[in-house]
Each structure stands twice: as C-alpha cells, then as structure tokens.
Amino acid sequence: HRDAFRRNLLARDGANGEGQTVAIDWSMIGLGGLGEDPGITTARGLFWFEVDTDRAAEMDQVTFESYIDGLHDTGWQGDARLARFGYAVYGSLSIGVAMATYLGAVEFSTADGVRRHEQNLGLDLNEILARWAVVHRFLLDLGDEALQLMEDLWSHGPLITLCVRFDPT
Numbered sequence: 001h002r003d004a005f006r007r008n009l010l011a012r013d014g015a016n017g018e019g020q021t022v023a024i025d026w027s028m029i030g031l032g033g034l035g036e037d038p039g040i041t042t043a044r045g046l047f048w049f050e051v052d053t054d055r056a057a058e059m060d061q062v063t064f065e066s067y068i069d070g071l072h073d074t075g076w077q078g079d080a081r082l083a084r085f086g087y088a089v090y091g092s093l094s095i096g097v098a099m100a101t102y103l104g105a106v107e108f109s110t111a112d113g114v115r116r117h118e119q120n121l122g123l124d125l126n127e128i129l130a131r132w133a134v135v136h137r138f139l140l141d142l143g144d145e146a147l148q149l150m151e152d153l154w155s156h157g158p159l160i161t162l163c164v165r166f167d168p169t
C-alpha cells in the first residue's frame with residue numbers, strides 16, 4: 001500500500017461477522033521494502049495525531065510485532081532485524097525528515113497552507129508544532145535505531161544492499 005495509516009484504513013464487519021480492515025487510497029501503491037508499510041503506518045499515525053504522541057512507544061511495539069506475526073503467518077522466516085531496519089528507516093526518514101521538510105518548505109510557507117493544516121488537525125499552529133516536536137524526537141530515535149541496526153547487520157553477515165526511495169508527498 002505504501003500509505004497505510006488510520007485515515008486510509010477502515011474497520012468493518014465482514015460477511016462472516018468477523019472484523020476486517022479495508023485499505024483505501026491506493027495512489028502510492030508499488031513495490032515496497034521490507035518493513036516499509038508498518039514504518040509508515042507508525043510514523044504517519046503519530047505525525048497526523050491519529051494516535052496520542054505519548055503512546056508512540058506502544059504504537060511502535062504493537063505495529064511492528066503485528067507485522068512480524070503477519071510475515072510469519074505467510075511463511076517468512078527471515079531475520080526480524082532486517083524488517084526492523086526497514087521499518088525504522090522508512091518511518092524516520094520518509095516521515096520524520098522528508099515529510100517534515102516538505103511541510104516546512106511548502107505547506108507552511110503560506111498563510112493558506114497553515115490555515116489548511118490547522119483546520120485539518122483541529123489545532124492552531126503552535127500546538128501542531130509542539131506536538132510534532134514530541135513526534136520528531138521519537139522518529140529521530142527511530143533513525144538512531146536504524147543506524148545501530150545497520151552497523152549490527154553489516155558486521156554480522158554478508159553485505160546487505162537496501163534501496164530506499166523517498167517520496168515526501
């Protein structure tokens with residue numbers, strides 16, 4: 001999906017009465033890296049205040065553990081550190097760096113952009129920035145984790161080549 005977060009994921013009852021998750025907004029669909037979707041899910045959910053910022057660690061844990069469980073359900077038996085590396089890279093860089101840079105340079109450079117985000121989030125700019133400061137500390141820590149994982153993975157195995165695309169939109 002490459003853009004899976006609460007606004008693009010809907011809950012409903014399926015035909016058999018069991019809960020289902022329905023994904024919408026497939027505009028960013030494409031091949032993604034291991035860990036990309038859950039990294040974006042966590043980072044975007046926090047960035048757009050879909051989850052309280054004080055629950056970042058909880059969201060991180062639940063989202064990543066559920067992702068690994070899902071991979072195992074499909075038969076994947078890879079090293080979870082590789083998935084965590086992708087998760088941390090995508091969450092920290094695509095949202096924590098690229099999205100923040102885009103918003104600062106483009107969206108918040110005009111009064112209309114500021115007003116649009118204040119209306120969408122139901123907060124004034126000062127409150128948005130205060131909450132984003134908390135989110136960014138978490139995302140920068142996730143980036144530090146990615147650097148540590150990269151070092152660990154590099155020193156304990158064959159050369160690992162990972163390609164990361166950034167799309168700040």
